[in-house]
Structure formats: structure tokens, C-alpha cells
Amino acid sequence: MAVRVRFAPSPTGALHIGSVRTILYNYFLAQKEGGSFILRIEDTDQKRWVAGAEAYILESLRWLGIVPDEGPQEGGAFGPYKQSERIGIYQKYIQPLLDRGHAYYAFDTPAEIEAMRERLKAAKVANPQYNATSREWMRNGLTMPIEQVKEWIAAGKPYVIRLKMPHKTLIRFRDGIRGWVKVDTTALDDKVLMKSDGLPTYHFASVIDDHLMQISHVIRGEEWLPSTPIHIWLYRCLGWGDIMPQFIHLPLLLAPDGQGKLSKRHADQYGFPAFPIAWNSPDLTVEKAFREAGYLPEALLNFLALLGWNPGTHQEIFTKKGLIEAFSLERLGKSGVKFDMAKAKWFNQQHIKKQGPTAWANYFITEAVQENVVCSQQDVIAICNLVKDRITFPKDFWQEGRFFFFDPVDYNAELIQKKWNHQTKEGIMAFHKGLASLVEWNRNKIKQLLEATPISGMMPLLRMALTGKMAGPDLIEIIVLLGTKKTHTRIAIFLEQMG
């Protein structure tokens, strides 16, 4: 059977980072097996629909470099790929379920359902829900005469169509990660399949679509595991019990402290982005996002791929292509994985390093021109090479190298108080003087001069004088790159300010 997988987001808001990981595993499997990765927009819940959310999802995929084989934009033989354009299809499949007694009309008002729940709660019933027991005393096609059901429908009374779950039945299915899962239907309710607005619910539409789109593997987050027995039952009722997809439920991404699943609240609490890209739509406010923070798509892919999957080796840095080649379902993990932002940054550093000097120089120049700084490609590359170990995000190249173009405006008072004394003053003055008589300006000569200077305690001050900072890359390299004039002037300004 051909591998056909799907990512089926509901356009109800921005894409959570956990969903991106779900996309990846689906996409990797399809690519690896020469199968198809399908994007299906599950937009039948009009109450939760958010303007701009679909565009956000498409843009996130585009930024991540993931192109669906079939989808709303790509088209394909199993379309349309937006559930709101498939309403006629779902309507066709509901009638046989009603005819065979697997589904029934229900006319209960929200108030009546609430009253039923309250009664059950008062009686200390464990699952106060619309189920095989409680449906017996509600207003539905199972308790009402058929003529009355027809009359009420004809009279335009609002109704939903519910799935008739079997009483006290064990539903078993094999999950690709957990193995056999057994659920007693006593814990399950009679899910609504068709809402009063004539639109299908997620459960109904996704089962129909997974079947019609010939999905071979349903890879999704663990939060959908409790819904799977309902889906399995639906497959059986529809007569598709023998050709179900394989189910794979991915363990949760956990908060950095390991306490509970990763939520937007944690993102706010720990100050990291929760979404892949930012979006400025009035309906969809995403404040902190990975793209805008300066993450490279490859780095984010690499980081996420390893949160719940391992290659079976110690290799950590992968390209997208490498991840596809190495991917296998067997190496998906069973337990929740902590979302470690320090690790995300580390991956970004590694991927930026891998890009090399031309990319670094571009990052540098992009920022430099904003401050009207013009510089030669050769200097920029030298600066980038010098600061590359201190970079987490592309904009850091300029932040780390900016001091080459602007004389320091102030010095760290605490450092000066600690280090500035007669001896260090003498040292800096001696070095300053020595520089003036240097005939050649290179690493060796500057090093020799420093060695000949009484430098005890003076180096942090010298760095402060030249860069305005307490820490940074190798000072001799900095002096070489700054050149005679700037070095000389900056030390002179420093000595003057220190009196």
C-alpha cells in the first residue's frame, strides 16, 4: 500500500510548535517512502474559524520549506482538500449510518443536555454524558416514534445526528508507538457526527476523508488518542473496518520544567516563541515567533525532529535531506519530551556556523546598512570569522561586530573602579606609545608588543577602551582588524577620559 499521510489542521489560530513537529514526521515518512504528504484544512467548525489562520498555516509550511504533494493550493486527485468544500460528500455518508441504526437524530436542546448532566452528576455517575445509558431518556430517534421524528424534521426543528456507540464493548486497536490500546465504550459518549447547521464534526469528516483520501498512516498528537476508539467504531459502522489507516500518536511536548504539556502559557512564562512565524492580523496575534526571533528553518526542523525521534546514532546535526534519509517510525519515542530552548538555540548556532562566510556577511551587511555603515566585503568576512563563535541569531553578527565601526561612548564604571590604578595606567600608556612606533601592523608584531608591555591587570581595560565591552573575541585579532588609526584614537580617548 502506498504511503499517504496527512496534516489536517483546523484554521482556528496560529500553528503551535507541537503541530510543526507533527508535520515533520508525516512529511519525513512520505518523502522517505516515496509517498504523498497531504495538507487538508479541517474548517467545518464555523464557531472556531479564525480569519487569516489558513494563510498562516500555508505561510508556515512555505517558510519551513515543506511543500505538500496534495493540498488546497497544489490540488490532487482526491480533492477538494478543504472540508468546507466537501459538505456534499459527508451528507452522502450519513444516510446509510442512519439507515443501519449506527446513527440517530437527537433533538435535545442545550438546556436539556445540561439538565441531564446535572442529574447524572447529582447521582454521582462517573461519566455524566450523552451515552448508551443516558440516551434512553433523551429526545432522540431511539426514544421517539419514527413518525414524530419525521414530523419534527419536516417542521424544521433543530437536530443533530449522533453516533450510536455500543454498550459495554471493548474496542481494541494497535497504535504504532504504544502497541495495543483497549478502551471500554462505557467511558465514551455518543459523539455528534452532524451538527444542527448541517456541517459535519471533526470526528465524522476526518474519518470519511482519511478513508476517501486513502490515508495509510494517521500520525498525530497524543491528545487525539482518546478519540481514536470512536474513529475505529465509525470505520466499522461505515463498513471500512478492514482497511483502516495505521494510527501513530506522538508523545506530548512537555514544558521546560517537565510539568505538563507545552502550552502558550509556558511560552509566555519562559519567554520563548511558541509559533513558527509571526502574523499581524487583528484576529491572530502572534507576538513571539521563531522566524522573527531569527531561527533558521533548517535549525528549527532539526531541533524539532529530535524531540521525540532519534536516529539511533550520536549524530545531532542534520539537514532536511539527512533527516528524511534517517527517518523511521520505529525510532519514535514513547514518552513526553521536554522542550529545551537552550537546545533550540544551540541548533541555530550550529546551522548558522555551517552556512559559511558569504551568508554571515549578508546577515552582517543587512543590519549594518540600517545604521548607514558601509564596509568592504573583505573586512566584513574577517569580522564575521572573528565573532562566529558568539552567534546565536543572524543579527548577532552585527551586534557582535558593530564596535568596529563606532568608537565606544562609555565604559563600564565597575570595571574601571576595580582595575584602573597606577600600574594599569602605566601599562596602557606604554602600549599606546609602542603602537605608534610599530612599522608593521600584523598579529605577530602586536603580540610581541603586548609581551613587552607590563600588562598585569590591563587587558580588560584595554578591551574596554577598544570595544566598549567586557568580553569578546581575541583581542589581538581585534586590534589587527581595527587598524592603526582606530586603535590609536580609541586608546587616546580612553586615556583622556580617565584623566
Ligand code: GLU
Ligand atoms: N483537525 C484536527 C486538528 O486540528 C486534526 C487531528 C487529526 O490529525 O486527526 O488537530
